[in-house]
Structure formats: C-alpha cells, structure tokens
Amino acid sequence: MSTTLIRGAQVLGGEARDVLIDGGLVAAVGTGLAADGAEVYEAAGQILLPGLVDLHTHLREPGREDSETVLTGTRAAALGGFTAVHAMANTFPVADTAGVVEQVWRLGRESGYCDVQPVGAVTVGLAGKQLAELGAMADSAAGVRVFSDDGKCVDDAVIMRRALEYVKAFDGVIAQHAQEPRLTEGAQMNEGVVSGELGLRGWPAVAEESVIARDVLLAAHVGSRVHVCHLSTAGSVEIVRWAKSKGWDVTAEVTPHHLLLTDELVRTYDPVYKVNPPLRTEADVLALREALADGTIDCVATDHAPHPHEDKDCEWAAAAMGMVGLETALSVVQHTMVDTGLLDWAGVADRMSFRPAAIGRLAGHGRPIAAGEPANLTLVDPAYRGVVNPAGFASRSRNTPYEGRELPGRVTATFLRGTATVRDGKLV
Numbered sequence: 030m031s032t033t034l035i036r037g038a039q040v041l042g043g044e045a046r047d048v049l050i051d052g053g054l055v056a057a058v059g060t061g062l063a064a065d066g067a068e069v070y071e072a073a074g075q076i077l078l079p080g081l082v083d084l085h086t087h088l089r090e091p092g093r094e095d096s097e098t099v100l101t102g103t104r105a106a107a108l109g110g111f112t113a114v115h116a117m118a119n120t121f122p123v124a125d126t127a128g129v130v131e132q133v134w135r136l137g138r139e140s141g142y143c144d145v146q147p148v149g150a151v152t153v154g155l156a157g158k159q160l161a162e163l164g165a166m167a168d169s170a171a172g173v174r175v176f177s178d179d180g181k182c183v184d185d186a187v188i189m190r191r192a193l194e195y196v197k198a199f200d201g202v203i204a205q206h207a208q209e210p211r212l213t214e215g216a217q218m219n220e221g222v223v224s225g226e227l228g229l230r231g232w233p234a235v236a237e238e239s240v241i242a243r244d245v246l247l248a249a250h251v252g253s254r255v256h257v258c259h260l261s262t263a264g265s266v267e268i269v270r271w272a273k274s275k276g277w278d279v280t281a282e283v284t285p286h287h288l289l290l291t292d293e294l295v296r297t298y299d300p301v302y303k304v305n306p307p308l309r310t311e312a313d314v315l316a317l318r319e320a321l322a323d324g325t326i327d328c329v330a331t332d333h334a335p336h337p338h339e340d341k342d343c344e345w346a347a348a349a350m351g352m353v354g355l356e357t358a359l360s361v362v363q364h365t366m367v368d369t370g371l372l373d374w375a376g377v378a379d380r381m382s383f384r385p386a387a388i389g390r391l392a393g394h395g396r397p398i399a400a401g402e403p404a405n406l407t408l409v410d411p412a413y414r415g416v417v418n419p420a421g422f423a424s425r426s427r428n429t430p431y432e433g434r435e436l437p438g439r440v441t442a443t444f445l446r447g448t449a450t451v452r453d454g455k456l457v
C-alpha cells in the first residue's frame with residue numbers, strides 16, 4: 030500500500046495541516062511533513078473531513094439491479110464522499126435473514142469503493158406481523174446493529190415493543206419509517222394549502238408525528254434505542270426535542286432534500302419531486318435546518334432511492350416515490366447549512382460522519398483525523414460551483430431533483446482505509 034500526503038488541507042475546516050497516510054492509517058498530522066515517495070495531494074483551500082457515513086441508502090441489490098447495484102451504488106457513494114453506507118432491507122428478497130444480509134455485506138466488500146453495512150428487516154418480509162431473525166442477523170458476519178422495515182412503518186405497537194426489547198441484547202437500534210398507514214392511504218403529497226389547490230390526496234404531518242410520539246414513549250418504557258428515519262416536519266422536531274430533554278435514547282436523521290425543497294415544487298407535477306415522506310412547507314424546512322444545527326436532529330441521511338426511468342417518467346399518481354441523493358448530499362448540506370452560517374465544517378463532520386457512525390455502532394468510521402486512526406477521509410473544495418448534471422452520475426438511476434441547479438462544493442478525493450476511491454473528483 031502506497032503512502033499519501035495531503036498537503037495544506039483545513040482539517041474539519043480549521044487550520045491548514047498536512048496529513049500523512051500510510052498502511053491504511055493516518056500516520057501523522059502536522060505542518061511541513063516530508064513527502065518522501067508519497068503521492069501528494071495539494072489541498073490548499075480545501076476541507077478535510079472524516080469519510081462520510083450514510084445511515085439510509087437503498088442499494089436495490091438483490092432484486093432491482095435495473096435501478097442500482099451494490100457496485101454502482103458504492104461508486105456513487107464514493108463520489109459523494111462516503112466511506113460507509115447502511116443498505117436498507119427492502120430488497121427482493123427482503124434482508125430479513127442472516128443469509129441475505131451476509132450476501133449484501135460481501136458484495137460491499139468486493140466493490141472496494143465504500144463499506145456496506147446491511148440494515149436488517151424488523152419483520153419477516155417487511156409484513157409487520159412477525160419479528161425477523163434479529164439475533165441471527167446480529168450474530169452474522171454482517172454484524173447487523175440497525176434494523177428497519179423502511180419503506181413501511183412498523184405500525185403494530187406490540188411488534189414495535191418486542192423489537193425494541195429484543196435489540197437491547199446486542200446494542201441494536203430500531204430505525205423507524207414513521208408513517209401511520211391509515212392516515213396516508215393513497216396519499217400523494219404533503220397535506221396543506223398546495224395539496225388542496227392541486228386536488229391531490231394529502232399526507233398529513235400528524236401521520237408522521239403520531240408514530241414518532243408513540244415510539245419515543247415505547248423506547249423509554251422498555252429502555253431501548255429508537256432512531257427516527259427521514260424526519261420531515263416541525264412537529265416531529267418538537268417531539269424529538271422533548272424526548273431528548275427526558276434523557277431518552279432517541280436519535281433522528283433528516284435528508285438533504287427535506288433541508289432544501291418544499292411542496293411548492295409539486296405544482297410542476299414533475300414526479301422527480303415525489304418522495305416519501307413528502308416534501309413539506311417552508312416553515313418545516315426552516316425548523317429542520319435549525320434542529321440539525323442545534324443537534325436535536327443528529328445527522329443527515331440521504332435516503333438515496335434510485336428508480337429506473339420508466340418508474341418516474343409517468344403521471345404523478347403512478348410514479349414511484351424517491352430520489353437519488355448520494356452524489357449531491359454534501360453540496361446540499363453546504364448550501365443549506367454551511368453557506369447560511371448555521372453549521373461550520375466541524376459541525377458537518379459531526380452530522381455526516383461522527384454521529385451516524387455512532388448510531389450505527391460502526392467501528393472504523395466516524396473517527397477523529399489523528400495519527401493511528403483508519404484513513405477514511407474526504408477532501409472537499411468548498412469554493413467550487415457547478416450545475417448538477419445527472420448524466421455524470423455513477424448511480425444507475427438519474428432521478429435527482431437537482432438537475433440543472435447550481436450547487437456549491439465538490440468532493441475532490443475520497444480515501445477508504447488509505448486507498449483513494451476518488452481522485453480529482455473522479456472515480457479511481
């Protein structure tokens with residue numbers, strides 16, 4: 030393995046430092062470090078972050094390789110600055126057994142672009158009726174710690190309680206897709222002024238908030254850990270803030286698109302804006318940004334949801350829900366949080382690496398940039414300005430809501446255990 034010197038990068042946005050990488054580890058952090066034989070990255074003006082960690086990625090393999098594979102998804106992740114992603118369980122077959130999670134975990138290892146940590150299903154077949162083999166998935170080679178029926182809500186309170194109790198044995202966490210099913214039957218977009226004007230079936234905020242309220246109470250009751258997926262409303266923020274004030278073990282994530290986009294975009298009837306949970310209002314967006322800044326929301330998670338062209342290029346009601354997000358996440362966070370003064374780069378490192386790695390109990394990721402630590406690193410040029418062009422995506426799918434939009438920042442290099450997966454903004 031070669032030696033690499035990153036010269037003059039602002040570590041976590043602080044003072045310029047040289048960072049020497051050797052044998053997959055950070056060997057030294059300092060000034061004027063010697064580069065004998067090392068490959069040198071001149072990084073003046075660039076920000077060095079710990080490799081980003083995504084708690085919520087849909088890689089679609091096995092079963093929907095027409096929209097994404099572990100290989101194409103991890104290539105997209107590397108371009109986005111990620112060194113670890115959690116792969117959601119709603120594949121075909123569902124990741125509800127040790128066999129399936131080990132298959133996904135192995136495919137990630139083989140890709141070499143980004144570590145893939147499988148998420149196990151909470152219930153068999155995501156059907157919400159019977160607990161999946163949580164213990165067997167935890168004990169498998171994949172070492173699953175995050176369990177989710179994402180795409181579906183664990184709406185049965187008894188099943189949710191049992192799952193929360195069960196994962197305590199191995200320090201697991203239940204990541205809930207909070208969507209009360211009866212309140213969202215046939216729902217097409219956020220319930221509010223715009224849905225009323227467009228005549229589309231609304232998806233009320235209370236459908237999310239009622240489930241979160243129940244789950245934080247259940248988690249407190251059994252003394253377990255719950256994580257809220259893609260929190261999207263101002264009311265949800267208030268519930269999580271309250272639960273944390275009680276000292277309960279509750280964490281939450283927000284997606285980049287919920288930090289930027291609103292339901293006003295649905296007026297275009299362009300299905301690229303159709304997503305679950307739906308885009309909300311400007312007031313929700315501002316509350317989410319504030320909550321991410323003050324730490325009520327722990328982390329950013331992409332909910333990268335690739336769909337083939339034919340599932341999005343149709344009328345609104347028939348279109349699939351979801352957006353790709355791995356390759357634009359950091360730019361959207363810079364635009365909404367850093368350039369607005371809400372979060373500094375150390376804060377970005379916390380919300381996109383340290384905290385998600387801690388929630389997922391991932392060893393080797395979300396570590397400080399210091400001698401002896403694994404060299405999982407991301408180098409960002411914050412001064413870059415570019416227009417999003419999905420034709421250049423590594424993802425197999427193109428369903429981005431940002432096509433043609435100018436966004437700041439670019440990942441210029443990503444290192445996975447010291448090996449560059451991205452160099453000069455391109456896959457190695």
Ligand SMILES: [Zn+2]
Nearest residue numbers: 179180206258
């Ligand atoms: Zn979800």
